[in-house]
Amino acid sequence: MLLAAGFADYPLDRLVRLAAAIEVLHTATLVHDDLIDGATTRRGTATLHSLVSGHATVLVGDYLFAQAAYLCSRTESVRVMGIFGQTLMAICDGELQQLFSAGDDRMTLERYLEKIRCKTAELFQTATQTGAILSGADEDQIAALATYGLKVGLAFQVVDDVLDYIGDEQTLGKPVGGDLRQGTLTLPALWVLQNLPSDRSVRQALESGGEDEGVVRTAVRTVAESPAIAYSLGVARQLSMEARAALAGLPDNASRAALEAIAEYVVSRSS
Amino acid sequence: MLLAAGFADYPLDRLVRLAAAIEVLHTATLVHDDLIDGATTRRGTATLHSLVSGHATVLVGDYLFAQAAYLCSRTESVRVMGIFGQTLMAICDGELQQLFSAGDDRMTLERYLEKIRCKTAELFQTATQTGAILSGADEDQIAALATYGLKVGLAFQVVDDVLDYIGDEQTLGKPVGGDLRQGTLTLPALWVLQNLPSDRSVRQALESGGEDEGVVRTAVRTVAESPAIAYSLGVARQLSMEARAALAGLPDNASRAALEAIAEYVVSRSS
Numbered sequence: 412m413l414l415a416a417g418f419a420d421y422p423l424d425r426l427v428r429l430a431a432a433i434e435v436l437h438t439a440t441l442v443h444d445d446l447i448d449g450a451t452t453r454r455g456t457a458t459l460h461s462l463v464s465g466h467a468t469v470l471v472g473d474y475l476f477a478q479a480a481y482l483c484s485r486t487e488s489v490r491v492m493g494i495f496g497q498t499l500m501a502i503c504d505g506e507l508q509q510l511f512s513a514g515d516d517r518m519t520l521e522r523y524l525e526k527i528r529c530k531t532a533e534l535f536q537t538a539t540q541t542g543a544i545l546s547g548a549d550e551d552q553i554a555a556l557a558t559y560g561l562k563v564g565l566a567f568q569v570v571d572d573v574l575d576y577i578g579d580e581q582t583l584g585k586p587v588g589g590d591l592r593q594g595t596l597t598l599p600a601l602w603v604l605q606n607l608p609s610d611r612s613v614r615q616a617l618e619s620g621g622e623d624e625g626v627v628r629t630a631v632r633t634v635a636e637s638p639a640i641a642y643s644l645g646v647a648r649q650l651s652m653e654a655r656a657a658l659a660g661l662p663d664n665a666s667r668a669a670l671e672a673i674a675e676y677v678v679s680r681s682s
Numbered sequence: 683m684l685l686a687a688g689f690a691d692y693p694l695d696r697l698v699r700l701a702a703a704i705e706v707l708h709t710a711t712l713v714h715d716d717l718i719d720g721a722t723t724r725r726g727t728a729t730l731h732s733l734v735s736g737h738a739t740v741l742v743g744d745y746l747f748a749q750a751a752y753l754c755s756r757t758e759s760v761r762v763m764g765i766f767g768q769t770l771m772a773i774c775d776g777e778l779q780q781l782f783s784a785g786d787d788r789m790t791l792e793r794y795l796e797k798i799r800c801k802t803a804e805l806f807q808t809a810t811q812t813g814a815i816l817s818g819a820d821e822d823q824i825a826a827l828a829t830y831g832l833k834v835g836l837a838f839q840v841v842d843d844v845l846d847y848i849g850d851e852q853t854l855g856k857p858v859g860g861d862l863r864q865g866t867l868t869l870p871a872l873w874v875l876q877n878l879p880s881d882r883s884v885r886q887a888l889e890s891g892g893e894d895e896g897v898v899r900t901a902v903r904t905v906a907e908s909p910a911i912a913y914s915l916g917v918a919r920q921l922s923m924e925a926r927a928a929l930a931g932l933p934d935n936a937s938r939a940a941l942e943a944i945a946e947y948v949v950s951r952s953s
């Protein structure tokens with residue numbers, strides 16, 4: 412968000428409030444997500460709902476949403492506030508879609524990308540788009556930076572979904588196979604379902620609802636050792652390239668170089 | 683909110699968006715409250731969490747918060763949006779206080795009023811205050827209408843807490859004694875604790891954590907038949923009078939007459 416404001420003015424006070432609003436909004440969604448997913452660890456430490464009641468967790472998440480809305484109002488930009496509200500709706504909508512499609516294997520690449528757009532990439536897009544708006548960038552630049560944020564967000568989530576199969580549990584701070592254990596079908600498992608129809612492990616893991624840990628572990632190994640990983644990382648690299656391409660019309664300055672480096676980082680990270 | 687906008691301009695489109703934002707915000711808090719309280723009925727019909735999973739209920743509440751923030755941004759008033767965010771923080775703070783003070787009998791009238799201010803009266807105040815702001819009322823009028831909303835909200839909640847002891851279950855759409863059953867100490871029970879120290883029924887109901895229905899029913903009867911009811915209704919009537927007094931400096935028009943009638947209604951209602 413701060414880098415996206417690096418092509419026009421740089422109203423630091425208002426940018427910092429917006430950056431804080433986005434960070435707090437993200438935290439609010441994580442607090443509720445971890446409750447919904449029953450996750451006990453996040454970033455290697457205990458999740459809130461594993462320490463206090465589910466009720467208190469709901470309210471703390473709500474409080475953080477409120478604080479994000481308040482911080483956002485302190486940007487004093489009506490346009491930024493409207494985008495902020497719409498983004499939060501899209502995030503909730505994405506989570507509801509995920510909740511109600513758990514165990515549903517009628518997934519396509521298109522539906523997968525739409526789901527991760529709502530779940531993850533909308534917030535990246537909002538960060539770069541609103542940073543550009545607050546800086547007073549022109550409309551072409553705002554659109555380019557919005558596209559950049561969207562594509563980086565999609566690439567980030569695809570890699571995240573790959574790491575859920577091949578990541579190092581120590582580095583990730585959480586066990587692998589979490590998605591399959593919750594009946595969430597992401598790109599690597601989708602590839603196996605569609606391209607290795609004779610393999611039943613992924614389908615069995617989804618059907619067992621994550622209850623049978625042995626079945627989940629077998630499916631995770633099948634996906635991790637299949638071409639699904641190379642295919643998924645190829646999709647992520649394509650998205651990362653499109654993100655960098657979106658920056659082509661912007662001034663070639665330090666902000667742009669840093670944004671390009673971020674687009675490369677999200678597809679090369681290992682945790 | 684609409685009546686509070688009746689003393690200056692009346693920008694209907696923006697007022698309707700704000701009224702919708704406040705209604706949706708209220709609904710969002712009810713969705714999460716009913717989940718937290720384990721309430722199965724609201725307004726005589728099944729609550730959302732009794733029909734779908736707790737997880738979906740959290741997300742639907744979040745979605746409604748987001749929609750409220752978006753509707754609020756469409757008022758195009760930075761000031762209104764700031765107040766909206768702060769109000770939502772106060773509401774969550776009030777709920778967290780209630781959650782963490784459940785079973786705590788070191789309550790005073792002052793702490794009780796502070797709690798119901800956060801829980802209920804803030805939203806009433808926000809409605810009248812922001813309605814006045816959007817209408818372009820002068821600062822004295824905005825302050826007067828904010829005070830009116832606050833006092834009406836406090837009076838409303840005191841009566842609500844009385845009805846939880848003496849209301850008709852059919853008319854209320856929910857069983858009496860709900861507060862005590864959840865370990866929530868409101869004004870009528872507080873009066874009994876402080877003024878009838880030899881009576882142990884309320885303390886026993888709080889200590890049983892609502893587990894023992896017989897104990898709860900005895901305590902409800904004790905409170906309902908004590909002077910606590912007349913005392914609490916006296917507090918509500920005082921607040922209602924202060925609400926009407928706050929309107930004294932406003933033009934004597936139809937909006938003011940209706941606001942005065944509302945202040946009277948909240949202390950005379952029976953459901």
